[in-house]
Amino acid sequence: xxxSGFVAIGAGIAMxxxxxxxxxxxxxxxxxxxxxxxxxxxxxxxMSTGLIFATxxxxxxxxxxxxxxxxxxxx
Amino acid sequence: xxxxxxLKPNIIFNVKLFGAVIPITESIIMMWIVxxxxxxxxxxxxxxxxxxxxxxQNVTEIVIETINKLIKSNMGEHWKSFAPFFGTILLFLxxxxxxxxxxxxxxxxxxxQITGMHFFKQLPEFxxxxxxxxxxxxxxxxxxxILLIPISGIKYKGVKGWCKGFLKPTPIxxxxxxxxxxxxxxxxxxxxxxxxxxxxxxxxMLYAGSVFVKPIIPFASLFFDLFDAGLxxxxxxxxxSLYISEVIE
Numbered sequence: 001x002x003x004s005g006f007v008a009i010g011a012g013i014a015m016x017x018x019x020x021x022x023x024x025x026x027x028x029x030x031x032x033x034x035x036x037x038x039x040x041x042x043x044x045x046x047m048s049t050g051l052i053f054a055t056x057x058x059x060x061x062x063x064x065x066x067x068x069x070x071x072x073x074x075x
Numbered sequence: 076x077x078x079x080x081x082l083k084p085n086i087i088f089n090v091k092l093f094g095a096v097i098p099i100t101e102s103i104i105m106m107w108i109v110x111x112x113x114x115x116x117x118x119x120x121x122x123x124x125x126x127x128x129x130x131x132q133n134v135t136e137i138v139i140e141t142i143n144k145l146i147k148s149n150m151g152e153h154w155k156s157f158a159p160f161f162g163t164i165l166l167f168l169x170x171x172x173x174x175x176x177x178x179x180x181x182x183x184x185x186x187x188q189i190t191g192m193h194f195f196k197q198l199p200e201f202x203x204x205x206x207x208x209x210x211x212x213x214x215x216x217x218x219x220x221i222l223l224i225p226i227s228g229i230k231y232k233g234v235k236g237w238c239k240g241f242l243k244p245t246p247i248x249x250x251x252x253x254x255x256x257x258x259x260x261x262x263x264x265x266x267x268x269x270x271x272x273x274x275x276x277x278x279x280m281l282y283a284g285s286v287f288v289k290p291i292i293p294f295a296s297l298f299f300d301l302f303d304a305g306l307x308x309x310x311x312x313x314x315x316s317l318y319i320s321e322v323i324e
Contacts, residue, residue: 048148048313055310059262062269069272073082 004075011071017064024057081276084209087199101201102209109171109206138166149316153231153323157316160223164216165312168207172271172304175205175278176296205304208271210264217264220315221256228322240322259318263311270307274299 032050036043085101120135128136142162147154181189183198206212228237241252278299281292 044148051310051313052317055266055314059266062266065269065273066265069082 007071007074011068014064014068014071018061021058021061021064024060025054028053028057081208081272081279084211085200087201100209100211101204102206102212104201105174105204105206106171106212108203109167109174113166113170145312146316149313150320151324153320157227157319161312161316164315165308168216168267168308168311169305171206171212172308173205173300174203175208175271175275175304176300178203204275205271207267208275210268213264213268214260216267216311217260220263220318221260223315224256224318224322227319231323237322263314267307267311270303274303 028050032046035046035050039046084098086098087101087104088099090097090099120131124132139162142165143154143158146158146161150157180203182202183195183200186198187193187195225237228240232240241249243252278292278295281288281295
């Protein structure tokens, strides 16, 4: 099939979602550790809220990964 | 590695029941194995319980207390009726995510390549892998949680109170609150599926790689099969308990 190369390129482009997710995760975890350094007593609460937002920003990368897998499956 | 083989459900055998053919896939058998392991461990660890704990009873109490503390901090006053359910889901996901680490037995085609006996060629291809790398399994788990949200909402607040929850915090949020049921199913199931499948694919790629990448495999396996697996199981339970506590409070 002549279009299979474009499908592969599309799968690669879909994985660019990891770019934004990485930045988001970095900001979230950096701010969380900053918060723990300022207020060590609240580390439990910061841990759980930080985990929620980390997973929320991570899910965009996972969606991109699933799209890439679907595209690769079409090859 | 053939990606098509990873994504398609691997049918081991078919069961004929009332005229219908039910395919039994690899992930179903893996779930049976995980269930059997959990049941056996539960029976062993809860035998001869005493008032003053000793030996293996300490381990049991630590596990139960950790689960209770997690659910208590998320759900508030109604934690007692949800803690056993979420504890079961946490243990099941933990064991099934970590099942990939026991992938030590050669599959039927590998045995055929080694020995050259035609007997192995007829056997179905079965390898020990996490059942959660199958989207059907994780989607079922997510649908279970999503169905529990309206049920627990109606049980604790009545039909009227549950419907009022759609208008919180402002009535403008109504379409988004309805949309939440769809997006939460998607994100809950795809997060677990994507993470476990990504770890599986990376480890398979390392196995297929040259001699120089082979030393990385134990560390990659440690990260994906133990750390990431535990984290994803925890996050699944954490988020679903959060969704339910939103409705019942």
